[in-house]
Amino acid sequence: MAKVLMKGNEAIAEAAIRAGCDGYFGYPITPQTELLEYMSRRMPELGRAFVQGESEIASINMVLGAAAAGKRAMTSSSSPGVSLKQEGISFLAGNELPAVIVNIMRGGPGLGNVQPSQSDYFQATKGGGHGDYFPIVLAPSTVQEAIDFTILAFELADKYRNPAMILGDGSIGQIMEPVELPEVESKPPDKPWAVTGCKGREKNIIRSLYLLAGPLEARNVILQKKYREIEANEQRHAEFMLEGAEMVIVAYGTTGRVAQTAITRARDEGMPVGLFRPITLYPYPKDAISSLVEQARVFLVLEMSAGQMLEDVELAVKGTVPVEFQGWLGGRVPTPSEVTQTIKEIRTKYLK
Amino acid sequence: MPTIVIDEDRCKGCQLCTTVCPKDLVTMAENFNAKGYHPAKLEDPEGECTGCTMCALMCPDVAITVYR
Amino acid sequence: MPEGEVVFARPAALEDTPTHYCPGCTHGIIHRLIGEVIDELGIREITVGIAPVGCAVLAYHYFNFDTVEAAHGRAPAVATGIKRVSPENVVFTYQGDGDLAAIGTAEIVHAANRGENITVVFVNNAVFGMTGGQMAPTTLPGQVTTSTPTGRDVKVDGYPVKVAEILAQTTGAAYIARRTVTQPKYVRSCKKAIKTAFKTQLAGLGFALVEVLSTCSTNWGMSPMEALRWLDENMIPYYPLGDYKVIDEVKALP
Ligand SMILES: Cc1ncc(C[n+]2csc(CCOP(=O)(O)OP(=O)(O)O)c2C)c(N)n1
Ligand code: SF4
Ligand code: SF4
Numbered sequence: 001m002a003k004v005l006m007k008g009n010e011a012i013a014e015a016a017i018r019a020g021c022d023g024y025f026g027y028p029i030t031p032q033t034e035l036l037e038y039m040s041r042r043m044p045e046l047g048r049a050f051v052q053g054e055s056e057i058a059s060i061n062m063v064l065g066a067a068a069a070g071k072r073a074m075t076s077s078s079s080p081g082v083s084l085k086q087e088g089i090s091f092l093a094g095n096e097l098p099a100v101i102v103n104i105m106r107g108g109p110g111l112g113n114v115q116p117s118q119s120d121y122f123q124a125t126k127g128g129g130h131g132d133y134f135p136i137v138l139a140p141s142t143v144q145e146a147i148d149f150t151i152l153a154f155e156l157a158d159k160y161r162n163p164a165m166i167l168g169d170g171s172i173g174q175i176m177e178p179v180e181l182p183e184v185e186s187k188p189p190d191k192p193w194a195v196t197g198c199k200g201r202e203k204n205i206i207r208s209l210y211l212l213a214g215p216l217e218a219r220n221v222i223l224q225k226k227y228r229e230i231e232a233n234e235q236r237h238a239e240f241m242l243e244g245a246e247m248v249i250v251a252y253g254t255t256g257r258v259a260q261t262a263i264t265r266a267r268d269e270g271m272p273v274g275l276f277r278p279i280t281l282y283p284y285p286k287d288a289i290s291s292l293v294e295q296a297r298v299f300l301v302l303e304m305s306a307g308q309m310l311e312d313v314e315l316a317v318k319g320t321v322p323v324e325f326q327g328w329l330g331g332r333v334p335t336p337s338e339v340t341q342t343i344k345e346i347r348t349k350y351l352k
Numbered sequence: 353m354p355t356i357v358i359d360e361d362r363c364k365g366c367q368l369c370t371t372v373c374p375k376d377l378v379t380m381a382e383n384f385n386a387k388g389y390h391p392a393k394l395e396d397p398e399g400e401c402t403g404c405t406m407c408a409l410m411c412p413d414v415a416i417t418v419y420r
Numbered sequence: 421m422p423e424g425e426v427v428f429a430r431p432a433a434l435e436d437t438p439t440h441y442c443p444g445c446t447h448g449i450i451h452r453l454i455g456e457v458i459d460e461l462g463i464r465e466i467t468v469g470i471a472p473v474g475c476a477v478l479a480y481h482y483f484n485f486d487t488v489e490a491a492h493g494r495a496p497a498v499a500t501g502i503k504r505v506s507p508e509n510v511v512f513t514y515q516g517d518g519d520l521a522a523i524g525t526a527e528i529v530h531a532a533n534r535g536e537n538i539t540v541v542f543v544n545n546a547v548f549g550m551t552g553g554q555m556a557p558t559t560l561p562g563q564v565t566t567s568t569p570t571g572r573d574v575k576v577d578g579y580p581v582k583v584a585e586i587l588a589q590t591t592g593a594a595y596i597a598r599r600t601v602t603q604p605k606y607v608r609s610c611k612k613a614i615k616t617a618f619k620t621q622l623a624g625l626g627f628a629l630v631e632v633l634s635t636c637s638t639n640w641g642m643s644p645m646e647a648l649r650w651l652d653e654n655m656i657p658y659y660p661l662g663d664y665k666v667i668d669e670v671k672a673l674p
Contacts, residue, residue, distance in 0.1 A: 058526065367645050
């Protein structure tokens with residue numbers, strides 16, 4: 001298949017279209033706006049729904065409506081906008097509605113800046129809104145992955161009737177790379193629960209309200225069972241030069257990509273270091289990390305945040321091996337040389 | 353002959369139906385229904401009900417069926 | 421079972437389920453009118469309703485067709501999402517004044533302004549019913565509520581929001597009317613307006629809303645009968661009944 005050069009944001013939009021997204025609802029915010037603009041051109045051409053909502057709150061609730069109607073629906077935003085979407089994401093989870101949310105993260109807190117960041121990890125992976133729930137979270141580190149994971153996000157959302165999120169940083173949204181755009185074969189499953197009009201069947205009700213403690217508990221037990229199933233089946237990660245690595249770097253998205261370059265250099269200098277790159281941030285690939293404690297003498301977590309995924313690595317390692325951390329704040333992307341320098345320091349501290 | 357049937361156990365005793373009957377045929381009963389309300393009742397010994405549906409129009413609980 | 425033809429009974433679009441509404445609460449009348457209109461238009465099997473957060477939150481148990489729950493105030497956005505991907509469905513929201521005129525102001529104004537082809541039944545009872553009778557945006561000046569214990573002071577709390585008047589200003593709206601259900605003649609007129617609002621959608625003419633002045637005797641601290649009277653005497657002067665916007669295409673509807 002011929003490769004085309006595409007910007008991350010536009011690639012995600014095109015992937016969603018190929019995945020059969022029937023409705024896109026969004027609100028402009030840097031650094032994801034190209035995604036919305038791309039959809040504003042393409043969706044009407046295809047006879048599909050595009051609405052620029054009056055806010056992120058409205059947009060996510062339009063997504064909820066389209067999902068309730070049994071259609072594939074998507075919204076995209078960046079950090080401050082995704083904060084506003086949390087109410088809707090909680091309702092999607094409570095109503096068991098499949099939908100895809102894209103967060104092209106920027107620096108925070110507050111308005112922060114429009115530079116790449118990874119500081120929404122907690123919000124994305126621990127629920128973010130109210131109640132006991134988790135969105136499925138996929139973290140691309142290349143434009144090609146952004147495409148592939150967007151398609152996967154629609155499939156997983158439908159499979160588990162749960163919101164799924166693409167958690168990219170501003171750099172994934174903005175870079176241009178040669179990519180292959182696959183033809184998507186998979187069709188959405190039947191959705192007998194959708195509100196399509198009750199012709200020929202009992203009426204359908206989509207709700208998250210259970211006024212009595214007993215029924216709400218029973219409802220939550222069902223949801224939790226689903227999350228355990230997702231955790232058992234869907235943990236995904238990528239590995240790079242892990243063979244013989246005594247130092248395991250854990251990093252995702254753009255940081256994972258930078259780490260890869262740094263590791264290549266460090267290996268050239270004979271340092272036994274490799275990369276564990278989580279692809280699903282929920283479910284976190286904790287089983288694979290846990291099994292690495294046999295081989296690793298130290299873990300190094302790299303994030304463009306003050307240390308959020310760090311906690312999940314520590315939970316997986318359970319204190320058996322030291323876990324070091326380096327973070328970049330304020331929307332700054334690390335350089336490979338910075339990471340190589342850190343690798344050297346950690347090596348001196350633990351591996352000599 | 354036109355008349356109404358009040359589903360006594362549906363009635364919440366709100367009285368909304370009682371003031372609109374042009375013939376004053378709907379009143380509140382002395383007894384309590386299963387919910388603990390005094391239900392509305394039709395008293396129409398002379399067969400005056402015209403089935404005008406006024407009472408039913410006002411009933412928030414669709415407790416009144418009208419026959420004509 | 422009496423002889424003769426049944427000339428008034430429960431519409432098929434309404435479940436045979438007792439409601440949780442307080443005695444005399446006019447939410448019940450408004451539900452019934454929606455059910456009757458849906459029956460008469462023969463659209464029960466293609467209708468999707470959106471239930472609000474408020475006393476009508478359980479409306480999905482009472483309506484006998486597909487329904488979705490919306491977060492507080494978001495029903496117009498949810499309706500937009502459904503209608504845009506499934507234009508063959510008839511989509512309507514049922515919302516109280518807290519839901520529509522406080523937390524959901526942005527959603528309703530923009531749905532109207534986009535001329536979203538949906539129907540809205542807006543129940544204005546001048547209080548937050550479900551949470552125990554606090555001030556709503558529609559609470560009258562001087563009206564005592566649980567959060568305006570000495571009466572709504574317009575200098576502090578602002579003035580009651582006139583939804584029908586405001587939305588009639590949006591270019592996208594096709595039909596905006598205000599009605600009530602405190603007397604049989606008003607009930608008939610209200611049903612006609614709700615029917616027009618659904619017909620507007622069926623004809624693809626755009627946004628239609630009927631504001632219905634409704635009672636909340638429980639939180640107004642009155643008997644149901646007193647509440648009807650209080651509404652007629654106090655709410656109607658502030659919120660005059662009538663048609664606020666009827667575009668020519670709606671006027672021409674059969
Ligand atoms: C986000 C959010 N804020 C507040 C509430 C609490 N709440 C439930 S119903 C309601 C007000 C409902 O009033 P209204 O819309 O007027 O409907 P009514 O109960 O009077 O019919 C509020 C504030 C909520 N459920 N969600
Ligand atoms: S209006 Fe209905 S609920 Fe109220 S008293 Fe009459 S029959 Fe009973
Ligand atoms: S609290 Fe008010 S609005 Fe709610 S059911 Fe009772 S009377 Fe109706």
